[in-house]
Amino acid sequence: MRLLTVFGVDFRLNIFFILLFIVYWYFGILGQALIIFSIVFLHEMGHVVVAAGYGLTIREVELLPFGGVARLEGDIESAPVTETYVAAAGPLTNAFLAFLGYLLYRLGIGNGDWLGFFIQWNIMLGVFNLLPAFPLDGGRVLRAFLSLHQGVKRATENAAALSQALGTVMAAAGAWLWFSSGGEDASCLIVSLFLIYSASKEKGSVMFIFMKFLTRKKEELLREGILLVRQVAALESSRLKDVVKNFVPRKYHLVVVVGKDHLVKGTFTEGEIIDEMIRRGPETPLGLIAGKKK
Numbered sequence: 684m685r686l687l688t689v690f691g692v693d694f695r696l697n698i699f700f701i702l703l704f705i706v707y708w709y710f711g712i713l714g715q716a717l718i719i720f721s722i723v724f725l726h727e728m729g730h731v732v733v734a735a736g737y738g739l740t741i742r743e744v745e746l747l748p749f750g751g752v753a754r755l756e757g758d759i760e761s762a763p764v765t766e767t768y769v770a771a772a773g774p775l776t777n778a779f780l781a782f783l784g785y786l787l788y789r790l791g792i793g794n795g796d797w798l799g800f801f802i803q804w805n806i807m808l809g810v811f812n813l814l815p816a817f818p819l820d821g822g823r824v825l826r827a828f829l830s831l832h833q834g835v836k837r838a839t840e841n842a843a844a845l846s847q848a849l850g851t852v853m854a855a856a857g858a859w860l861w862f863s864s865g866g867e868d869a870s871c872l873i874v875s876l877f878l879i880y881s882a883s884k885e886k887g888s889v890m891f892i893f894m895k896f897l898t899r900k901k902e903e904l905l906r907e908g909i910l911l912v913r914q915v916a917a918l919e920s921s922r923l924k925d926v927v928k929n930f931v932p933r934k935y936h937l938v939v940v941v942g943k944d945h946l947v948k949g950t951f952t953e954g955e956i957i958d959e960m961i962r963r964g965p966e967t968p969l970g971l972i973a974g975k976k977k
Contacts, residue, residue, distance in 0.1 A: 686784050687729075688790050689728070689832055691730055691740075692741050692742070692743060692744060693742065693743035693744070693863045693891055694724070694727070694743070694744050694746060695743060695744070695745045696745075696746050697746060697747045698747050699734070699877075700720070700723075700743045700746055700747060700749055703716055703719070704720075705717050708936070711908045712962070714752060714797075715800060716799065717760075718800060718801055718804065719789065719804055720746070722777070722780065722801070722804050722805055722808055723746050723747070723749075723808065723914070724746065725776055725780060725795075726751070726773045726774075726776050726777055726792045726808060726809075726812075727744045727746065727751040727753065727773065728776070729772040729775065729776030730744075730751075730753050730769055730770075730772050730773050730775050731744070732772070733768055733769050733772035734753070734755065734769045736773075737762075737765050737768070737769065738772075739755055739759060739761060739765070739769070740755065741753050741754065741755050742755070744752045747810070747877075749808060749811055749874060752818050752881075757927075759897075761830050762932065762933055763827035763828065763830050763929060763933075764827070766823055766824075766826070766827040767824050767827045767828070769821075769823075769828070770820040770823035770824050771820065771824060772819075773809075773812055773820045774809040774812050774813055774820055775809075776809075776814075777805040777809030778806050778809055778841060780801070780805045781802050781805035781806050781809070784798050784801045784802040784805065785798075785802055786884075793848075797845065799858070814845035814849065815842070815845055815846070815849065816845070816849045816850060816881075816882065817842065817843060817876050817878070817881050817882045820880045822842055822846055822882075823844045825845070826838050826842040829842060830931060830932060831931055831932065831933075832931065833892055833931070834927075834928050834929055834930055834931050835892060835896040835927055835931075836889055836892070836893040836896075836928055836931070837928055839889050839892055839893075840889055843883075843889070844882075846878060846879075846881070846882035847879055847882045847883065850875050850876070850878035850879035850882060851875075851879065852875075852878065853874065853875035853878065854876060855874035857874070857875045881899075896930075896932075897930070897957050897960075900953060900957065901931060901954050901957055901958075903932075903933075903935070904935050904954075910933065910934060910935040911933075911934055911935070911966070912934070912935050912937055913931070913934040913935070913936050913937075914937050914938075914939060915929050915939070916935070916938075916941055916967070917938060917939070917940060917941065917969055918940075918941055918942070919940050919941065919942050919948050919968065919970030919973055920943075920968055920970060921968065921969050922965065922966050922967065922968055922969075923956060923959060923960040923963070923964075923966075923967050923968075923969065923972075924960065924965030924966065926938055926969065927953075927957065927960060928954055930953055934971055935952075935953060936952070936953040936956075937950055937951070937953070938950065938951045938952075938953070938956055938969070940970070940973045942970075948969075948970065948973040949972075949973040951972070951973075959972050
């Protein structure tokens with residue numbers, strides 16, 4: 684459900700948040716739901732402000748009880764440092780809000796009970812979002828770190844797999860809490876199932892993310908002007924798709940094709956490799972294009 688638009692960003696309310704409002708209203712504690720909403724909203728505004736500072740455009744943000752999912756225009760996956768800063772902005776916003784709430788409490792300004800709830804939820808939301816699971820901020824930071832060493836495709840796959848494993852553990856714990864509480868506390872189980880679903884969805888979009896990364900990779904040198912060179916040695920029997928998996932952001936790659944006799948058969952730039960993969964297909968062996976280049 685579309686809620687409001689701030690700085691050109693559409694904020695939508697997820698069905699889980701609507702159910703939270705209904706439950707809190709039923710138990711006569713709607714004020715607490717409004718506090719949670721304000722905390723989540725400010726958490727997401729932290730992402731929006733930092734993303735705008737890096738020239739990124741956020742089309743919309745879907746608000747959930749434990750955070751939100753921002754949909755950005757552009758290819759933030761190919762800029763790990765930027766992705767890290769944008770992701771970290773949310774938990775840092777919660778840390779600042781918790782400190783502000785504590786300061787007001789110490790100064791005796793405001794209602795102590797409401798401030799205590801405000802501080803508690805900011806700490807909970809900030810710490811929870813640091814978990815290394817998609818779509819949480821910790822999962823984004825993990826993928827950004829791994830992509831510097833493994834490339835975007837492999838990093839996304841590994842981060843999504845860890846997210847699924849973490850979600851499964853949380854689901855087991857949530858099921859135990861649900862049964863032990865007589866069916867009253869299902870919050871952990873619901874959140875864990877959502878994490879598993881989100882990680883599966885992210886894993887399913889790996890090829891789309893990877894092809895988008897490769898498309899932008901050809902423009903990276905022109906955009907940056909100067910990049911450090913990273914050499915990749917590969918046998919002539921290696922397929923193009925296996926070579927490009929080793930391409931990482933912020934580096935310009937030179938691929939050295941080596942034969943079984945350990946002699947160099949040719950050297951290709953990453954742009955040539957990407958062009959050949961698009962033209963000939965990802966299963967094409969390096970030896971075929973090395974022979975054509977001679």
